[in-house]
Amino acid sequence: TLVNAETSEDAPKETFKVGFAENTYTGDWRACEVADIEEKAKEYGYELVMTNADLDIEKQIGDVEDLIAQDCDLIVIVPVDAEAIAPAFEACKEAGIPVIDMDTEYTSGVFGEDFITTIRSDQYEQGKAAGKWVVDTYGTEDSVTVLEITGTMGQSDAQNRHNGFADYVADYDNVEVITQSGDWSATTAQNVVQNVAQTSEFDVVYSHGGDMIPGIILGLKQAGLKPTEDVGVITVDSPFQVLDSIKDGETTAAITCTPRGGDTLFSCIDSYRTGEELEETYLVPMNTITSDNVDEVYDSEGY
Amino acid sequence: MGKINVKTTAKLGHKLAKNSTLIGVLVVVLIGCLINGRVFLSIDNIANVGRQATIRGLLACGISLTIICGTIDLSISTLFPLCGLVCLYFSNYSVVLAFAMPLLVAGTIGTLNGLLITKGKLHPWIVTIAVQLGLNGVNLMLTQGNTYKPSNMSSALKSFGNFSVLKTIDIELICFVVLYVIMSRLVKSKPAFRSMYAVGASEESAVMMGVNVNKTKMLAHILCSLFAGITGILQVSSSGAGKVTSGSGYEMYAIAACVLGGIHLAGGRGKIIGAFWGAWILAFLNNIFNMQQYVNPIWYQVVVGLLVIIVVFAQALSNKMHAGFKKETTRI
Amino acid sequence: MHADGYLLEMDHIKKSFPGVKALDDVQLKVKPGEIHALMGENGAGKSTLIKILTGVYKASAGVIKIEGKEVNINNVQQAQQAGISAVFQELNMIPYLSVAENIFLGTYPINSGKNIMWKKMEKEAQALLDDIGLDIEAGAQLGTLGTATQQMVSIARAVSRNCKILVLDEPTSSLDSNEVQQLFKIMRRLKNKNIGIIFISHRLNEVYEICENVTVLRDGKYIGSWRISEIGNEELVTSMVGRKVENEKTVRGKTTFDEDYLLEVKDLACFPKVKKVTFGVHKGEILGLTGLLGSGRSETAQLIFGCNLLQNGKIVYKGKEIQKQTPRKAISMGMAFCTENRREEGIIPDMSIRDNIVLSSLKRLSKKGVVRNKERDEVVKRYIDRLKIKTPSEEKRIRLLSGGNQQKVILARWLATEPDLIILDEPTRGIDVGAKQEIEKLVREFVKQGISIIYISSEISELVRNCDRVVVLSDGCATGELVGDEISEDNILAMIAAGSASKGGENVAEKN
């Protein structure tokens, strides 16, 4: 059963106000998502109020409260954290405002009670896909050393991408992982690659984010290693810079998912308003891009 | 006639300037009303803002003690998530442990900070920056970076976290207000607390006046950490989940709350309750930003930064005016 | 009562700091109901001895006995418990707290619930203040009061304790004669209660007036103890300085001057302290500026030097009117200003003596911003020698010097700028007899070289000895002027009294 929305009782308002509690505005992926949501809201004719939590869970809970205070008819939450966001969802439930959970899964929520649907790309699955790519490419026999360069550990994105990868390769004894933090920063990633290359040999670098790729590639080159040729490079996330670098043959593969969820989101809201049943989850498709298929992706949507 | 007029204005100016915090609150409320008065002044909204002020406000209460005492504690931003984790972990076993263990951990860290600063004679900034780093490491190690959710969370803790009066004033807000009232009273009436002002103003003088400087500083540090402990407990008891990175940057917020509340970073000046209002000012600034629709949220930080500058600038001007008025009044 | 009847015995006290032996086998013995003077040159170790007694420092060797029993004093609290109470040389109070709180800090009156009793505290403090004749409110913030008043408050604090031994380390240095008398009255009263008092002062007349016995230190060594009635002025000075010092005599310079003023101030005003000050300084004269405490002398000097903004009036220097005076401008035009508040406005505590001396003259001692070290070191050496600043090395931080030596360093700083006009605000405060004479001699030497001096002092005898002219201020207005042979203690006192009386009358009129 769906949450009983106020709109169905009252006379329909002229505009339907959608609150969007974004977790951060920065990073290519998010910037693309924000732009897409804004554009699509106009297209579908919704009034949109967005807030920016800057990756601060406490602030996000406050943001949602502020959205409730502004009488939003529906609130979309992109949780900074899958668990700690609970008070925000509860506040919405209490205020009788329907919620759509986006991107990060609200793990303790119940479909139909706490949220009307989930639209997300699965970070954990992305990590797994990266692990799978490593195993598929390097086999299960010869030993493989992976240098995993993480985002800022403790943040959901980094954590999920790490866990997915680790869980997948755990079954393969030939894969050894060196994990060091790149803090999402290209220069830190570059430093890490240089320093590790001084002491250890590795066959593939696994990066948690596209933003770190330029640093990683420069770091490899400086250490006298040719990216892709000597050392494979795989990353989650595929902004244009990564696609370019795949074209140049420097990044070997990228696990992607599109940040353009606006269409799905607003058509869901349309359906919700007309009273159609929504599914529990709408997964945004995930893709592995290599030099073979890079051109298609590049031309079609870029992400 | 004219004289009376001057006197009353002077008096008003004096009042305002003496409470530069008040100026801050006034400025913020004014901006809020201009942006969206109807929603801004509603009870619900004010209660929300109060709740949002809680976490930082409680941290600010602790840190204000250290600042008044002439030291500082920057480690709270990783200590309070740690205390949250500890609380959740022990809530699997018993609610008493869930409250006691985080406070124990906090007290230990506070003692460690205090000892390094008083006996080790190290500068508080460097000690607590290092402890902050170290505790971040501990947090990551304990959770492997993941969000921690207890499998068998004590229901007593849960209901504590979800307690509220009239569905608007919840437990965090209550603790926020009550703890500030208690602390203000203690600082006003207990010699050991009151001595913090002397120590913060001049350690050398305090020594010569027979104040036990080390003891006073230890007290400030332990209390500050305990506040971080309480904050951690409050945070996790409502959300039921502990997160390692949940405190990053909070020490700066807490310090900002203190400064906005008229507590001087050089020590020895300002009132604890100032930090309370400072936290409200910061929460209001965030609220105001979310209420407006003119500026794209990506500019959030810029606007908040500018607002902070406007507030402190207004305070600085009022202080200057205060100095001016003082001359006027004594002349009459 | 025990055998010798001594209340306090300090014996074989030793203390050294890196590079200095501050105390070497010193003794001090005080009987109950006795006021005991502790004397010696700047840096002789008086304050150090006091700090050992009060638990601020720990002696490297020696014994302290109180009422015949050996006591261990490791910190200030223990000293307080042993019945020792002190006023330290440098003001050690908390400016942001109220007067009452400053008085009771460390021993707040508490009720059964261990809470501070604010009302009681304020009432007691007020009673105490009234008792010693201080006309301030106990609730006032200490920092807003003048130095002298703060000094009196710290005395009130020390007196408020039920102590056996009261230590006063140069309490009179920032007090005027009325307040000194006030203090003496309190001291006599305590003496009658059988309290032993240790009194440090560089003013011989005070010592002769109030003390019974005197102990002299020199270079950290014990020289001797005498009954004050048995030792003459000259002998005492000789024992302190270690050589014969000529008698002070009045050396009056000229009595006639050119018409032109080097500096002329007209109707200076900066409320509330300065209301209408007009006077002029000729080239090569010493102009004394005096008045009651708080009459606005220091504020006038601050205005001339640009520390405060002028609200009315004008300053003409070398024939040009100065607009928007700042210290930087003043220095570049050849003015110098030695402030009265050494610790807050004088020393840069953690910098070396060398840097403190050259701070104001660095511009002259550097070329395109680069400091010429050789020249600088020469200047530093010259002034250390000239003012006989006592220090193991010029690298020593000024904070670690004795009070008097700090004052000399500040003087050196201003002399090093080679000024045409020096404003000296209480330059001999806390300076020993020998050094005082040297400074006075120096001042006269400078005048001979054509430098003009504005000499502010509360010690009228000092003005009488040195000044060519004296201007009297009262309540922010210049009310009188004495020239040449008119300058005598009686005349000055009479003029001050007249000024304050008339002003007092005006105030009454204003109020009505």
Added chain:
Amino acid sequence: MWQKKIDIVKIARKYGAVIFFFLLFLFNCVTTTNFIRINTIQNLFIQSFPILLISFGMTLVIATANIDISVGSGMALAAMIFALTISAGLHPVLAFLITLIVGGFFGWICGVLVAKYDIQSMIVTMAMMYILRGIAKGMYGGSTVMFKNDFLSTLSYYRIGDVIPVHVVIMLIIFAILWFVVEKTRYGTYVEAVGNNPKAAGISGVSVSGILISVYVISALLAVIAGVEQGIMVMQADSSNIGLTKEFDAIAATVVGGTPMSGGKANLTGALFAALLLQLINMMVNMNNIYYALAYIIKAILIIAAVLINTYIGQK
């Protein structure tokens, strides 16, 4: 004899960070494989470049008994402006000058607010930290700016005589200038005097507000250079991550380097080695593949050890 002993103490106090740096360096020579290589040394200097520069600025600011926590954000803004101006086709030198001017302007604002309006530096620079980071993020919609410039990419990897990275040269030049200014000119004395007793300094003819403003401008300019270097190294500017929390590293380096937080002393040599020390710790972590969580703890312990040694050698 006595005199000589004091000198040793003084040297130890002044160069405690240097001693600790070499201790840790030696430790690594023994324990870390492949540590003793020219590559390692080069990497150490290149990687510590940004921290080094902002630590110099921080040292000056802290010497005046103030603080500047806006430097990290200043780096991000500088990198963004530089990247955008380069992308717009401007000559690198011109782009760099523009960046310097903008960065210096914000430093000037901080200085004015602190000096003329007597607002506590902590709150001013904290507000500035938000503002600068916010502008950096907002000016390009939160996305990363990529840019290309052959001259810059060759420059950033250029090794003089195939050995010495340009970073080292730039850093040494800046260090030499600042060291000279602080130790040899009257400016250094003024900075310390202002940090120690601003009131007395003002009466003694030091332009207190001038000095305060100047240290903030210097700090901001150094942050600009650091930020631009970060951008050039990877040919992209990422507004949300460049310089993030670097102000804390700079504060740590300054204090470990022997400049007291209470001001009144500026120890640039100490800051230099302390910054190298901090980066050395990072390298040690990477090269020995120390678990990232443990790395934080090790770093914390080493920082405290460094200041403890510093304090105790100093007191002996």
